Each structure stands twice: as structure tokens, then as C-alpha cells.
Amino acid sequence: MKTAVVISDTHGHKENLSAIARVLDEADYIFHLGDGRFDMREIEEKYPEKTYSFKGNCDLCGGLREAEIEIEGVKIFACHGDMYRVKSEPFTLAEEAKKRGAAVALYGHTHNAAIEEIGGVTLVCPGTMKFPLYAGGTYAYLVICGEKCTATIVGE
Numbered sequence: 001m002k003t004a005v006v007i008s009d010t011h012g013h014k015e016n017l018s019a020i021a022r023v024l025d026e027a028d029y030i031f032h033l034g035d036g037r038f039d040m041r042e043i044e045e046k047y048p049e050k051t052y053s054f055k056g057n058c059d060l061c062g063g064l065r066e067a068e069i070e071i072e073g074v075k076i077f078a079c080h081g082d083m084y085r086v087k088s089e090p091f092t093l094a095e096e097a098k099k100r101g102a103a104v105a106l107y108g109h110t111h112n113a114a115i116e117e118i119g120g121v122t123l124v125c126p127g128t129m130k131f132p133l134y135a136g137g138t139y140a141y142l143v144i145c146g147e148k149c150t151a152t153i154v155g156e
Helices: 014-026 036-048 091-099
Strands: 001-006 031-032 052-054 066-071 074-079 105-106 116-117 121-125 139-145 147-156
Touching: 001 014, 014 036, 014 091, 031 036, 074 091, 074 147, 091 105, 091 121, 116 147, 121 139, 121 147
Parallel strands: 001 031, 031 052, 074 105, 105 121
Antiparallel strands: 001 139, 066 074, 116 121, 139 147
């Protein structure tokens, strides 16, 4: 069994990450899906082997645009989401993930936490950590076990 914390859209509010420091410490993987990726510098330095940081539309430089990661036999496609029009519809992202053979697609950009299944692909948006946890701030927690991924939104 592996776990992952998925964060997005911190927009300079890295202090909100300290509220989930223990969760980040214990996670096997950490994803920041963009728009505030420099908020992750300390976490990237502390956990370079388990942290994936993506470039969002508000990030000036650095970071991955998208990536495919396999965890415990589950292929995950991760990106910020702006290139796949996730604010207007999720189908383009679901199609891209399916084309890449991914069972899960992680995205940010919308600031709205969501978990939904489209065409056999589980789409997970962690929402935003621009606000403190339980005061509008949310993240996603993934449990990957036996080629199955279960996602939960924390902070709603």
C-alpha cells in the first residue's frame, strides 16, 4: 500500500502547508499540481525523491507540465489542467488520460475539489490550499493498493 497527498493552487500561501506537515511527512508521494509551485521549495528539498511539482498557468517557470507516474500498478496522469480546459469541462482531460492508459488523472486549476469517474478514468482535483484547511482549503489523499486507487478530499 502507498499513499499520496495531492495539493494545488496554493498561490503563495505556503503557510497553509504547515497545517498538513505530518501528513506530508508520512505520505509516500506528494504532488503539487501548480499555481504556487515555489511554495513547495522546502518540501521538495526535504523530500526530493517523493515530490512532484507541476507548472500552473500562474507559475512563471520551472516544474513539470504533465507526467505519467505508476504507483503499485496504477498509472496516474498528472497536470495542472489548464491545457485541458478543466474549468469548462472534464471530458478532454479524461480522454487524454485514457489515451495514455491512465486509470487516474490528477488536476488543479479550478480551485474546486472534485472526484468523479468519466469513461473509466477517476479524475481528482484537490481544490486549493490558498485558504487554511477546513476554512476553504482542501487537498486530496490517495490510497493505492492492489492496483486500486481510492481518493478522498480532506478539508470539506
